[in-house]
Amino acid sequence: MSRYLLKFEKGGQLRYISHLDLLRLFKRTFKRLGVELVYSRGFNPHPKISFAQPLSLGYTSVGEYLEIETRIPYNEDFLVASVNSALPYGIKVLDCRPVPDSVKAAASRVGWAAYEVDLPEERRFPTESQLEEFINQDRILVKKAVKKRKDYKKINIRPMIDELKLAMDDDGKQKLTMKIHAGSESNLNPELLLGPLFEFAGIPLEKYEPRIKRLELYDKKGQPLYADLDIYYHLMYD
Incomplete structure (x- = not known):
């Protein structure tokens, strides 16, 4: 097999x-x-x-x-x-x-995921300095629905965020990229992060749907899932 x-x-x-x-x-x-x-x-x-x-x-x-x-x-x-x-x-x-x-x-190996967030042109992102201030907080609290209960609990998502930065595409358009927890042990939905981020920056987020693309999945050490397999692959074929 x-x-x-x-x-x-x-x-x-x-x-x-x-x-x-x-x-x-x-x-x-x-x-x-x-x-x-x-x-x-x-x-x-x-x-x-x-x-x-x-x-x-x-x-x-x-x-x-x-x-x-x-x-x-x-x-x-x-x-x-x-x-x-x-x-x-x-x-x-x-x-x-x-x-x-x-x-x-x-x-069972997934620990992190990278995402890219695209906004409609009439919308604006937080600035680099606002991103830095946001990520430097010790606690970032959000409300998360409790399964099987019509209730919410507050969780601190700061330990679930590894990277958060602005990037520029080939057309010169700004995009937000993030690397956050993923997998069976701990998983952060990128939309759960956008709410407190935009609120922190004082930017209204209502009535629009962000376009979100997953860029890559990483293991618990932060390496792409192919990293260990590439070593094995090259041993087989090189």
């Missing part, structure tokens, strides 16, 4: 399909291509396919990861080309790496 980690992007109208619909899409794609996936045991066996970290509905991404387990080994370039030939516009596999047995599942 072999394991592979596929990096892919999600955009266009497919940014509105749910996590479960995306999983079904990949399952059908692999089945149509004849990729021999490993199935779980039990009364309801299912193919061993899993995402490293679900993406919120409406977000785009250039840093999504899908892990699969196959019955036979496949060439990584073949997997990329064949899967892309069967996927609809809006989903594209960017790369593929073999995963050695010693490496844990991608979902």
